[in-house]
Amino acid sequence: MDEKIDASNKVQTIQMFINLVLFSRSFSESNLFPRKGFQNQVQVKNPNLETMEEDILYHLSLSTKTHNLPEMFGDIKFVCVGGSANRMKAFAQFIHKELELSGNPEEITDICEGTDRYCMYKVGPVLSISHGMGVPSISIMLHELIKLLHHAQCQDVVLFRLGTSGGVGLAPGTVVVTEKAVDYSFQPQFEQVVLGKVITRSTELDEEVASELLQCSSELQNIPTVIGNTMCTHDFYEGQGRLDGALCSFSHEDKLEYLRKAYDAGVRNIEMESTVFAAMCRVCAAVVCVTLLNRFEGDQIKSPHDVLVEYQQRPQILVSHFIKKIFLFYQQFVVLFSYN
Amino acid sequence: MDEKIDASNKVQTIQMFINLVLFSRSFSESNLFPRKGFQNQVQVKNPNLETMEEDILYHLSLSTKTHNLPEMFGDIKFVCVGGSANRMKAFAQFIHKELELSGNPEEITDICEGTDRYCMYKVGPVLSISHGMGVPSISIMLHELIKLLHHAQCQDVVLFRLGTSGGVGLAPGTVVVTEKAVDYSFQPQFEQVVLGKVITRSTELDEEVASELLQCSSELQNIPTVIGNTMCTHDFYEGQGRLDGALCSFSHEDKLEYLRKAYDAGVRNIEMESTVFAAMCRVCAAVVCVTLLNRFEGDQIKSPHDVLVEYQQRPQILVSHFIKKIFLFYQQFVVLFSYN
Numbered sequence: 001m002d003e004k005i006d007a008s009n010k011v012q013t014i015q016m017f018i019n020l021v022l023f024s025r026s027f028s029e030s031n032l033f034p035r036k037g038f039q040n041q042v043q044v045k046n047p048n049l050e051t052m053e054e055d056i057l058y059h060l061s062l063s064t065k066t067h068n069l070p071e072m073f074g075d076i077k078f079v080c081v082g083g084s085a086n087r088m089k090a091f092a093q094f095i096h097k098e099l100e101l102s103g104n105p106e107e108i109t110d111i112c113e114g115t116d117r118y119c120m121y122k123v124g125p126v127l128s129i130s131h132g133m134g135v136p137s138i139s140i141m142l143h144e145l146i147k148l149l150h151h152a153q154c155q156d157v158v159l160f161r162l163g164t165s166g167g168v169g170l171a172p173g174t175v176v177v178t179e180k181a182v183d184y185s186f187q188p189q190f191e192q193v194v195l196g197k198v199i200t201r202s203t204e205l206d207e208e209v210a211s212e213l214l215q216c217s218s219e220l221q222n223i224p225t226v227i228g229n230t231m232c233t234h235d236f237y238e239g240q241g242r243l244d245g246a247l248c249s250f251s252h253e254d255k256l257e258y259l260r261k262a263y264d265a266g267v268r269n270i271e272m273e274s275t276v277f278a279a280m281c282r283v284c285a286a287v288v289c290v291t292l293l294n295r296f297e298g299d300q301i302k303s304p305h306d307v308l309v310e311y312q313q314r315p316q317i318l319v320s321h322f323i324k325k326i327f328l329f330y331q332q333f334v335v336l337f338s339y340n
Numbered sequence: 341m342d343e344k345i346d347a348s349n350k351v352q353t354i355q356m357f358i359n360l361v362l363f364s365r366s367f368s369e370s371n372l373f374p375r376k377g378f379q380n381q382v383q384v385k386n387p388n389l390e391t392m393e394e395d396i397l398y399h400l401s402l403s404t405k406t407h408n409l410p411e412m413f414g415d416i417k418f419v420c421v422g423g424s425a426n427r428m429k430a431f432a433q434f435i436h437k438e439l440e441l442s443g444n445p446e447e448i449t450d451i452c453e454g455t456d457r458y459c460m461y462k463v464g465p466v467l468s469i470s471h472g473m474g475v476p477s478i479s480i481m482l483h484e485l486i487k488l489l490h491h492a493q494c495q496d497v498v499l500f501r502l503g504t505s506g507g508v509g510l511a512p513g514t515v516v517v518t519e520k521a522v523d524y525s526f527q528p529q530f531e532q533v534v535l536g537k538v539i540t541r542s543t544e545l546d547e548e549v550a551s552e553l554l555q556c557s558s559e560l561q562n563i564p565t566v567i568g569n570t571m572c573t574h575d576f577y578e579g580q581g582r583l584d585g586a587l588c589s590f591s592h593e594d595k596l597e598y599l600r601k602a603y604d605a606g607v608r609n610i611e612m613e614s615t616v617f618a619a620m621c622r623v624c625a626a627v628v629c630v631t632l633l634n635r636f637e638g639d640q641i642k643s644p645h646d647v648l649v650e651y652q653q654r655p656q657i658l659v660s661h662f663i664k665k666i667f668l669f670y671q672q673f674v675v676l677f678s679y680n
Contacts (some may be wrong), residue, residue: 044586044587045586045587045588045589046583046584046585046586046587046588047588048583048584048588049584052584054640055584055640056640056641056642058640058641059576083457084456084457085456086456116424116425116426117423117424117473132472132473132474132477133457133472133476133477133480134472134474134475134476134477134479134480135474135476135574136473136474136475136476136477136573136574136575136576136612137472137473137474137476137477139474139574139575139576139577140473140474140575140576140577142586143576143577143585143586143587144586146586147585147586150586184533184536185536192575192578192579193524193573193574193575193578193579194578194579194589194590195578195581195590195594195595195598196524196525196598196601233476233533234475234476234479234533234574235476235479235480235532235533236399236476236479236480236483237479237480237483238532238533238534238535239532239533239534241535243386243388244386244388244389244392244395245386245483245487246384246385246386246482246483246484246486246487246490246620247384247385247386247483247620248385248386248387248388249385249534250534250535254535255535258535258536261536272476280586280587300394300395300396300398301396301398302396
């Protein structure tokens, strides 16, 4: 940015700077991103990585030997992940336009083109990555993403999961910002098997980022948004109480009873990745999913294609609004220093 | 096939017919494909489906209302599934050539092009489908695939999972045909949550198909094959005892001890989908995975790209040899009837 700001804006800019510092401080509370060595640098919890001559991020088709990761990714501040490869490409193109970056958004290329497991696009300070469906699929990507951010010496990174979900007592199209990611028994925990033993991890998410996202939704048209618990299951049919799978051994009443219990426990939507995302990214992360149907009213996703496409854009619009606000703070912060 | 066979081949053809009948009888023992109503027709275990006006197979972008499923899929006899979309397209093109079908294999189209969740190719009697990574991802596809085969009134279908895996005490490139799909505690079971309750399902697979596949491998060059147990985990890093994830809290010795226990329990490879595949498809199905490394010797997949590509073709070559044998039986069976 070349222009100088005028003095009347200086007070406002200082206020923005203070907000920025307060905001970024909240990200540093994460277990994954503690202040150790480098301030707010992305840290891994694995001492073995320091002694490895090369780290091959197999499922991303990247490696510390064949790629200059700090040069490629060192300026990343926001990571957005979602299940569908097409949707994450569309998001990358959308945020490119929203941030008014130079270059043609239609010409962005898939950084992981050496593999078809995931796709990845970098747009200024934003990384957009697909993760497939279910906890195991996103977990492989998150291990390699966190190592990538660590090797690239990224600092103060915020992560968002943008997804679709089944709503519990909400009108289709409602966006749910996750307060707690809970398991099938409505507990905010993630069970992980390590060498044959089951351990339990917390799935807390950042309350401040969640309420900031709710605030963002009120600044936008047509993005009905609530904060609520998100239930994460390992199965789309029996695990979510659907009556229309290849296997079903329970009644319509049994299903409704389970959904009512979930609702009473604060669950407002059901998806398949939030617990491991929260467990691995913790308080520097948010989960933002739109509901495609109200599960009290049915199991099949019957809305017309164009309606579903519009619903799926809502988490993208909300998160991009959030990112844009921070990005503008940051730009004004740079201007402030150039002014002084 | 227009030509008549000569009488000297007739005895051999009758023998082939008997083999075919014996072979296809073994498929009918499956829990999913019992002799009910239609002989050996693919059956679902969900009475609700009969009363549904439309069944939208959402993740396959197909529906009973918008697609004529019996016409599109009624002749399917073999279903091959695998994680990678590119690999399953390559398999479809490969089996097209192997079965010497008419048309250009380069021109096959993705039946699920309306979605990027899975891809699906039909080549004569063979369906080739991708399923992504992990139990939840393959489980969504299997629910919708089994419903698809049911709606299409398919009969006597055999299912194969073709995949990659980590080897346990085997040279890289070895193909493992699964005897039992076991969980992290080496038990042949799959835990499924239904309405918040954990139930356990058996993961038995067809022994005869497995031993027939072993026989096939002996008829081929350079497809080293063993029968062994396959451990299915929900995580690639901590769950499989890898030391190179973003999180690792155990030692090299702890890892080796776990792998030794797995080896002693008959585990010869580790992957991420076999238990739910076995639980849902049972005795009409086989799991055939190549090992990309020996986990006793490391965690990272370091072989050169061309070596890995060649390894990944091995399950495809083995299963296509198996399919070709049955397909030729079937063709000769047709000839036998036209002769009489």
